[in-house]
Amino acid sequence: QDVVNKIAAGEIIVAPEHALKELIENAVDAGSTSLEVVVKDGGLKLLQITDNGHGIDKEDLAILCERFTTSKLKAFEDLSSIGTYGFRGEALASISHIAHLSVTTRTKESSCAWRAHYSDGKLVSPKPGQSAEPKPIAGRGGTQITVEDLFYNVPSRRRAFRSASEEYAKILDMVARYAVHCAGVSFSCKKHGASTADISVPTAAGTLDRIRQIHKATVANELVTLNAENERWGFKCEGWISSANYSAKRTTLLLFINHRSVESSIIKKAVEQTYATFLPKGGRPFVYLSLDIEPARVDVNVHPTKREVHFLNEDEIIAIICDEIRNSLSKVDT
Ligand code: ADP
Ligand code: MG
Structure with missing residues (x-):
């Protein structure tokens, strides 16, 4: 069953920029007005996206990475519209099968943030001997998704990547697309440890300004x-x-x-x-x-x-x- 899940996941997420696309869309769907992306080794080592959206309820964290977990279906009266938005509730599940995934999130109603770690669709403990239950920590409203070691257990996929800079270029291209399209949302994208961002667009910028700054x-x-x-x-x-x-x-x-x-x-x-x-x-x-x-x-x-x-x-x-x-x-x- 696990092998099947891994293969299915590898078909949905073929390259780091596909994982990133899903995470950007989730952040935008959560009503975020700020979106920050940090990348290491072309996304294969680290892909981290921090938003200021509505966050995820602590109660939903246990099933967050199970397949078909989605909070969005009811929004689509017409089931045939699912195709437009990709396979519902499969993105986080897929990523958890082929990477180390952790989530830190805080809703408006919560008095603190919660952090959870996932593997193969389930909550796992970050270190041996620790509990797999989400842990309360300090944090601002919104969600931070951290994807580490993408394809660590899919060697064939890993071998297919030629260079980190090529993958990073594709990631920048993806961020740039959404940064142009999503008026009212600030975007930044940088390499891990870098002091300057490679893409940076403020919330207030109109579409033409966004194009001017990126292109x-x-x-x-x-x-x-x-x-x-x-x-x-x-x-x-x-x-x-x-x-x-x-x-x-x-x-x-x-x-x-x-x-x-x-x-x-x-x-x-x-x-x-x-x-x-x-x-x-x-x-x-x-x-x-x-x-x-x-x-x-x-x-x-x-x-x-x-x-x-x-x-x-x-x-x-x-x-x-x-x-x-x-x-x-x-x-x-x-
Ligand atoms: P889908 O987007 O199709 O619903 P995903 O696997 O991409 O499926 O995400 C599963 C669920 O996790 C979403 O429906 C949403 O409720 C929650 N979620 C994921 N990312 C975020 C985020 N950045 N902010 C708030 N909720 C999120
Ligand atoms: Mg999604």
Whole structure:
């Protein structure tokens, strides 16, 4: 059974940035306005995320890392919307099977914080001879999740990683995506022991400012807003896209569907084709898109390892967005 759990976990969490994505989404779901990430050895040694959200009740700590433990299902009237948000209640469980996981958390109602350690879905004692029960400690409101020695018991996975700096770059990319998207939330990300953060965005920064601080100013100065919506296809789209004056070697596509960072090679290709007639040969755009699609229309069968998302009337929706891009590119002339 344990082997099965480990394999299942290894399929959901394939790389450190996938674990981090789940932890960021949990922190955002908890209503946090501040999110701090600390990383050691590309996330393989340490991945720590501290938020100031609503915290976890002490009573829930015992089952926190059991599979399908979620406080979010009731929020989704329509069960088919689960697919949009990944497999419910599997993230922390999965991580506990392939890493040393500890949680420190404090709710508004609690007079102290509680710390708990997990392995294979269950509470464990941090040291031999100690109790596995959560321990009261001093601490502020919110939650700190510490993931250590990721894949320590999955040697094949560990061997697949080439360098810590490559993994750290992917982690920064993931934090950067959410830092752009989550207006009203401050983000920071740094290496363990470093005095300066590699990403740092204040709570008050608007979307354009966030892009300016994380990506180059040369991009930010060329961005225009994009808005599209269509009732028939049940979608709404907002974003910032580069004008015809901007051109890079590679496409930057920050794509969010229902507030989850996702990949879509179809959207990427369509966007690149739309830009091709406006940019010098080989030139590529910067595009940030936030799509809201009726949850029932988003593919429910997306496996967590396939970051690719599909939705109903994909072609029609993409056509509308690309029309909007074409409009704004032909309008802007400086
Ligand atoms: P899911 O997010 O699908 O519910 P997870 O395994 O990611 O499943 O998390 C399990 C549960 O743990 C969540 O439903 C939530 O109640 C709680 N939780 C996890 N992380 C946090 C956090 N940072 N702040 C508050 N609650 C959290
Ligand atoms: Mg989650």
